[in-house]
Amino acid sequence: xxxxxxxxxxxxxxxxxxxxxxxxxxxxxxxxxxxxxxxxxxxxxxxxxxxxxxxxxxxxxxxxxxxxxxxxxxxxxxxxxxxxxxxxxxxxxxxxxxxxxxxxxxxxxxxxxxxxxxxxxxxxxxxxxxxxxxxxxxxxxxxxxxxxxxxxxxxxxxxxxxxxxxxxxxxxxxxxxxxxxxxxxxxxxxxxxxxxxxxxxxxxxxxxxxxxxxxxxxxxxxxxxxxxxxxxxxxxxxxxxxxxxxxxxxxxxxxxxxxxxxxxxxxxxxxxxxxxxxxxxxxxxxxxxxxxxxxxxxxxxxxxxxxxxxxxxxxxxxxxxxxxxxxxxxxxxxxxxxxxxxxxxxxxxxxxxxxxxxxxxxxxxxxxxxxxxxxxxxxxxxxxxxxxxxxxxxxxxxxxxxxxxxxxxxxxxxxxxxxxxxxxxxxxxxxxxxxxxxxxxxxxxxxxxxxxxxxxxxxxxxxxxxxxxxxxxxxxxxxxxxxxxxxxxxxxxxxxxxxxxxxxxxxxxxxxxxxxxxxxxxxxxxxxxxxxxxxxxxxxxxxxxxxxxxxxxxxxxxxxxxxxxxxxxxxxxxxxxxxxxxxxxxxxxxxxxxxxxxxxxxxxxxxxxxxxxxxxxxxxxxxxxxxxxxxxxxxxxxxxxxxxxxxxxxxxxxxxxxxxxxxxxxxxxxxxxxxxxxxxxxxxxxxxxxxxx
Numbered sequence: 105x106x107x108x109x110x111x112x113x114x115x116x117x118x119x120x121x122x123x124x125x126x127x128x129x130x131x132x133x134x135x136x137x138x139x140x141x142x143x144x145x146x147x148x149x150x151x152x153x154x155x156x157x158x159x160x161x162x163x164x165x166x167x168x169x170x171x172x173x174x175x176x177x178x179x180x181x182x183x184x185x186x187x188x189x190x191x192x193x194x195x196x197x198x199x200x201x202x203x204x205x206x207x208x209x210x211x212x213x214x215x216x217x218x219x220x221x222x223x224x225x226x227x228x229x230x231x232x233x234x235x236x237x238x239x240x241x242x243x244x245x246x247x248x249x250x251x252x253x254x255x256x257x258x259x260x261x262x263x264x265x266x267x268x269x270x271x272x273x274x275x276x277x278x279x280x281x282x283x284x285x286x287x288x289x290x291x292x293x294x295x296x297x298x299x300x301x302x303x304x305x306x307x308x309x310x311x312x313x314x315x316x317x318x319x320x321x322x323x324x325x326x327x328x329x330x331x332x333x334x335x336x337x338x339x340x341x342x343x344x345x346x347x348x349x350x351x352x353x354x355x356x357x358x359x360x361x362x363x364x365x366x367x368x369x370x371x372x373x374x375x376x377x378x379x380x381x382x383x384x385x386x387x388x389x390x391x392x393x394x395x396x397x398x399x400x401x402x403x404x405x406x407x408x409x410x411x412x413x414x415x416x417x418x419x420x421x422x423x424x425x426x427x428x429x430x431x432x433x434x435x436x437x438x439x440x441x442x443x444x445x446x447x448x449x450x451x452x453x454x455x456x457x458x459x460x461x462x463x464x465x466x467x468x469x470x471x472x473x474x475x476x477x478x479x480x481x482x483x484x485x486x487x488x489x490x491x492x493x494x495x496x497x498x499x500x501x502x503x504x505x506x507x508x509x510x511x512x513x514x515x516x517x518x519x520x521x522x523x524x525x526x527x528x529x530x531x532x533x534x535x536x537x538x539x540x541x542x543x544x545x546x547x548x549x550x551x552x553x554x555x556x557x558x559x560x561x562x563x564x565x566x567x568x569x570x571x572x573x574x575x576x577x578x579x580x581x582x583x584x585x586x587x588x589x590x591x592x593x594x595x596x597x598x599x600x601x602x603x604x605x606x607x608x609x610x611x612x613x614x615x616x617x618x619x620x621x622x623x624x625x626x627x628x629x630x631x632x633x634x635x636x637x638x639x640x641x642x643x644x645x646x647x648x649x650x651x652x653x654x655x656x657x658x659x660x661x662x663x664x665x666x667x668x669x670x671x672x673x674x675x676x677x678x679x680x681x682x683x684x685x686x687x688x689x690x691x692x693x694x695x696x697x698x699x700x701x702x703x704x705x706x707x708x709x710x711x712x713x714x715x716x717x718x719x720x721x722x723x724x725x726x727x728x729x730x731x732x733x734x735x736x737x738x739x740x741x742x743x744x745x746x747x748x749x750x751x752x753x754x755x756x757x758x759x760x761x762x763x764x765x766x767x768x769x770x771x772x773x774x775x776x777x778x779x780x781x782x783x784x785x786x787x788x789x790x791x792x793x794x795x796x797x
Contacts, residue, residue, distance in 0.1 A: 118141070122134055122157070166206055215302065225262060225268045316341065381732050399421070411534055423475065503525065526550075545737060632653050
């Protein structure tokens with residue numbers, strides 16, 4: 105037997121105990137051990153049943169992702185599961201922890217299932233662009249029906265033990281210690297003379313074409329551009345088109361096809377990148393972190409409120425400081441209202457809400473922040489105002505207290521100098537809504553102490569965020585790259601592209617919305633203020649494309665006024681706005697511009713290649729340490745479609761020499777000021793390598 109699987113016989117019951125830390129993945133040794141355990145159980149006349157369980161914190165939590173793309177080491181998981189189907193003695197899965205992917209398929213292939221009360225079940229393969237390949241799409245509907253199967257396999261969510269029992273996916277819930285309960289359950293089956301019971305011998309539930317069609321429409325909208333969810337629907341339908349054995353063969357083929365496809369490669373790259381960005385390349389792994397027992401937030405506008413909610417939701421006490429008592433009261437009313445809405449929807453309990461509110465202390469005096477170890481500044485995006493706040497914080501807080509700015513583009517080095525304690529200053533840029541969005545751009549300034557960097561990266565994970573590290577520059581990673589997309593979007597409108605077509609092109613690529621719909625949602629007054637703040641560094645052409653300022657002057661602020669780039673009804677449903685076309689035509693006439701028809705390919709390449717080129721500049725300047733930081737930030741902060749792997753991975757797949765050729769073409773057409781290739785991009789293209797090579 106391999107070391108990862110131990111085989112024991114206790115009376116008439118054999119046990120195969122998997123011990124393959126950290127998550128008992130179905131690596132080659134586990135598959136070999138399970139196969140041997142089944143053979144030994146079948147060969148021993150004294151053994152009447154076999155229990156499969158796992159040591160450690162969890163049952164099998166999926167496949168070994170390190171084996172993807174490599175030659176298969178026999179036996180494959182479907183081969184092991186086929187042995188279960190052929191077994192002449194009952195096999196019982198005793199599951200706990202997370203029962204996911206291939207682990208869930210192993211459990212479903214067992215003849216009986218007993219679970220600990222806290223277990224979680226699911227098929228996360230879809231999140232990696234993969235079709236389940238060991239019977240998940242065939243056994244689940246036979247046990248739990250179509251609706252549950254479609255939800256679990258195409259959305260990648262999880263259900264608990266109680267739900268799994270109610271749905272027919274497990275047979276018993278353990279009372280007390282799982283190993284003992286499983287042994288007793290197996291002995292009971294033997295005493296009752298119960299034999300093997302394969303899910304594959306059950307009939308498929310009644311077909312429901314309408315349910316499949318509804319799922320297809322929903323997935324096409326919610327998971328736009330992703331192929332795996334729709335392929336999984338096709339796999340489920342195999343159960344109606346062929347017998348069980350043939351369906352398993354085709355399901356496995358579809359699984360392997362999906363693993364070899366570009367979307368799964370991109371999603372697996374992001375899966376690994378999320379773990380990679382937690383490791384700071386130039387920081388020793390044992391760098392000390394500063395203890396954070398209480399956090400302060402100063403500035404209680406929309407962003408400040410969201411940050412308070414994010415911190416308190418993680419169980420950390422917060423001191424929330426506003427401009428005056430009226431601002432503090434308004435902020436707490438807004439926070440209470442948002443959490444109460446979650447309680448009403450059933451996504452939060454009243455008890456949890458009360459605990460969170462109890463963690464928040466309010467004040468209008470910055471001196472009360474002396475009791476904190478970290479203060480996050482979230483006042484208005486004005487450098488002079490922020491410098492004054494940091495000067496106050498430098499005096500009001502204890503030495504060693506970390507002072508972080510939530511600024512989205514201002515110079516943190518300037519704030520650091522204003523504080524008088526530059527080594528304690530950093531950026532912690534949350535994304536709106538701060539209590540919902542996963543991404544956290546942590547920013548290391550010129551004099552930031554390494555301990556501060558290590559602390560804010562750890563704290564980001566502690567409060568449930570996905571932190572990436574950036575250096576100081578205008579806009580950091582996401583907003584700097586987004587600004588280049590916005591520039592090209594405005595230029596394209598000036599040249600004749602319909603704003604609705606520009607939005608459509610990005611929607612088709614997989615973004616949740618295009619730049620103009622996004623502007624209307626955020627508020628054109630907010631966008632105008634950001635343009636004004638950056639006017640000093642803008643070119644004459646960028647200032648000329650003043651569509652946002654024109655609309656704000658007319659009182660058209662987007663969704664909140666019912667008119668912006670689009671018109672909006674009382675439900676904020678968008679429709680074409682004739683004023684937009686008139687504005688563009690008048691703008692062209694005023695500036696002597698000739699409008700032309702622009703195709704979708706040019707629109708897509710100008711918007712996306714502008715961001716890729718800027719990403720290459722971020723890498724070349726050392727602002728972003730690796731392409732992974734950029735890809736993770738853009739996917740989680742801007743909604744760049746995850747199934748492409750993010751801008752840098754996407755560019756690698758296209759080929760940097762092709763990207764460079766297009767950028768050179770745009771340079772000839774648009775000028776050096778906007779399309780000078782990043783030196784790193786030009787060098788890598790010449791060397792025939794990619795950013796992640």
